[in-house]
Amino acid sequence: MxxxxxxxxxxxxPVAACTLTPxxxxxxxxxxxxxxxxxxxxxxxPGKELPPARSEPPTDVPGPCVWGPAHPSDQLPRSDxxxxxxxxxxxxxxxxIDAANPDLAAxxxxxxxxxxxxSEARSALFPxxxxxxxxxxxRQSDTRPLRSASQPDSYHDDFIGGALNYELDLxxxxxxxxxxxxxxxxxxxxxxxxxxxxxxxxxxxxxxxxRGEDAQRSLLEESVTDYGRAVDMTNTRFQxxxxxxxxxxxxxxxxxxxxxxxxxxxxxxxxxEHAIAALTGSVASTFSLSRSSxxxxxxxxxxxxxxTLLERRPDVAAAERTMAAFNxxxxxxxxxxxxxxxxxxxxxxxxxxxxxLLGAPNRFWAIGPQATLTxxxxxxxxxxxxxxxxxxxxxxxxxxxxxxTAFQQVEDALAENRLLQQEHDQxxxxxxxxxxxxxxxxxxxxxxxxxxxxxxxxxxAALQAQRATLDLxxxxxxxxxxxxxxxGGGWQADWPTAARAP
Numbered sequence: 322m323x324x325x326x327x328x329x330x331x332x333x334x335p336v337a338a339c340t341l342t343p344x345x346x347x348x349x350x351x352x353x354x355x356x357x358x359x360x361x362x363x364x365x366x367p368g369k370e371l372p373p374a375r376s377e378p379p380t381d382v383p384g385p386c387v388w389g390p391a392h393p394s395d396q397l398p399r400s401d402x403x404x405x406x407x408x409x410x411x412x413x414x415x416x417x418i419d420a421a422n423p424d425l426a427a428x429x430x431x432x433x434x435x436x437x438x439x440s441e442a443r444s445a446l447f448p449x450x451x452x453x454x455x456x457x458x459x460r461q462s463d464t465r466p467l468r469s470a471s472q473p474d475s476y477h478d479d480f481i482g483g484a485l486n487y488e489l490d491l492x493x494x495x496x497x498x499x500x501x502x503x504x505x506x507x508x509x510x511x512x513x514x515x516x517x518x519x520x521x522x523x524x525x526x527x528x529x530x531x532r533g534e535d536a537q538r539s540l541l542e543e544s545v546t547d548y549g550r551a552v553d554m555t556n557t558r559f560q561x562x563x564x565x566x567x568x569x570x571x572x573x574x575x576x577x578x579x580x581x582x583x584x585x586x587x588x589x590x591x592x593x594e595h596a597i598a599a600l601t602g603s604v605a606s607t608f609s610l611s612r613s614s615x616x617x618x619x620x621x622x623x624x625x626x627x628x629t630l631l632e633r634r635p636d637v638a639a640a641e642r643t644m645a646a647f648n649x650x651x652x653x654x655x656x657x658x659x660x661x662x663x664x665x666x667x668x669x670x671x672x673x674x675x676x677x678l679l680g681a682p683n684r685f686w687a688i689g690p691q692a693t694l695t696x697x698x699x700x701x702x703x704x705x706x707x708x709x710x711x712x713x714x715x716x717x718x719x720x721x722x723x724x725x726t727a728f729q730q731v732e733d734a735l736a737e738n739r740l741l742q743q744e745h746d747q748x749x750x751x752x753x754x755x756x757x758x759x760x761x762x763x764x765x766x767x768x769x770x771x772x773x774x775x776x777x778x779x780x781x782a783a784l785q786a787q788r789a790t791l792d793l794x795x796x797x798x799x800x801x802x803x804x805x806x807x808x809g810g811g812w813q814a815d816w817p818t819a820a821r822a823p
Contacts, residue, residue, distance in 0.1 A: 483667070514635035615795065619798065630728070637720070644720050647712045651713060660692045738804055745790070748790050
């Protein structure tokens with residue numbers, strides 16, 4: 322009877338296919354059939370007419386708002402979307418993100434740690450083989466308990482042996498640990514892409530803001546020059562007795578106000594320049610960007626369908642993989658309620674004489690199963706299972722929150738793009754009218770028809786309209802960056818549908 326006991330582990334091998342991990346199922350997150358900004362035909366929704374795009378959309382995609390569903394997923398490589406802004410300086414700066422940004426490097430290190438931990442868990446699927454060898458000369462105590470008189474005081478011990486140990490994964494503990502490690506690795510891979518996307522978007526936003534400040538600076542410098550001429554003209558008229566001292570004071574006030582605004586713009590630009598330096602891994606004290614105009618192109622952003630958004634957003638993918646990792650962890654901790662059974666084997670040579678160590682009489686071996694089971698732990702294992710289940714529930718709620726946030730951010734970005742285009746067109750009309758009013762007021766003042774207060778009011782209105790127009794151009798470009806980020810990053814038209822993530 323005892324002879325058959327040693328084969329009991331082999332009889333249990335068919336059971337090794339079982340697992341105590343609960344069946345994994347995603348929480349219900351119904352995706353809307355379309356975004357609120359669009360109607361069923363792919364055009365803008367009722368009462369939400371979209372002004373003409375800043376650039377012509379491709380001819381092989383439908384609609385002015387939705388250009389057809391995209392089919393990327395979070396695992397596939399992403400295009401360098403910032404190239405669509407057609408700014409070589411921005412392209413060069415974005416390239417430094419991957420090469421020198423310490424935050425991205427730290428995220429990569431976290432991903433590498435997860436890969437190493439996954440490999441560590443996967444190693445338990447294979448047997449462990451070890452070897453040992455030693456040679457000792459030992460001296461026994463004369464008063465050692467149970468020592469016989471025939472035993473020598475000292476003896477020689479030479480040993481060469483090896484051991485093999487393999488856990489029979491009857492309850493799926495090892496496989497669940499591997500699944501948890503794999504899911505966590507993919508989650509950190511998606512986190513890495515989230516960090517990369519956030520850094521590239523932050524750089525693009527700061528760069529656009531900096532070029533907007535450059536445009537504001539050029540406008541204010543022109544205004545300072547014009548206001549200086551107005552002061553000279555008013556002073557001449559004052560010396561000639563045509564204008565009052567009040568007119569001269571108002572002209573000087575307008576000039577100094579424009580100079581103060583110019584200084585403020587220069588200050589904001591320096592802060593943006595320092596932020597860009599930190600993002601690109603440069604020292605702010607030695608980093609500088611030459612001035613340039615706001616000449617970036619408006620990119621064509623293909624808006625994915627709502628269901629596709631859940632596949633391409635790396636933060637949504639990370640939240641889902643984290644949930645899968647905790648689900649697998651439940652299987653690991655539940656397996657602790659059952660015995661851990663392993664096969665062990667030991668073999669080698671041992672002798673008290675080194676010369677004859679390799680002889681056949683010195684060989685030894687042992688083989689057999691081992692089982693370990695905790696009989697009482699004061700509720701420890703149940704507490705661990707409850708803790709992991711709670712962490713799984715937390716991850717599920719975080720996943721649902723990430724999905725809701727994703728749809729919110731896309732709707733926000735779409736609404737912002739649409740309304741900013743409308744506002745820009747309206748502001749352009751206001752700027753033209755303000756500049757016309759300024760020209761008329763200056764002509765009337767030179768002819769003595771109005772006092773200088775009307776000229777000042779017209780100058781303030783014109784400058785505000787011009788600055789608001791430049792600000793809206795920057796905000797429009799930044800809204801495109803926000804839309805790209807909300808959609809999960811870059812895209813490629815040739816990404817196959819078959820490569821979509823499950």
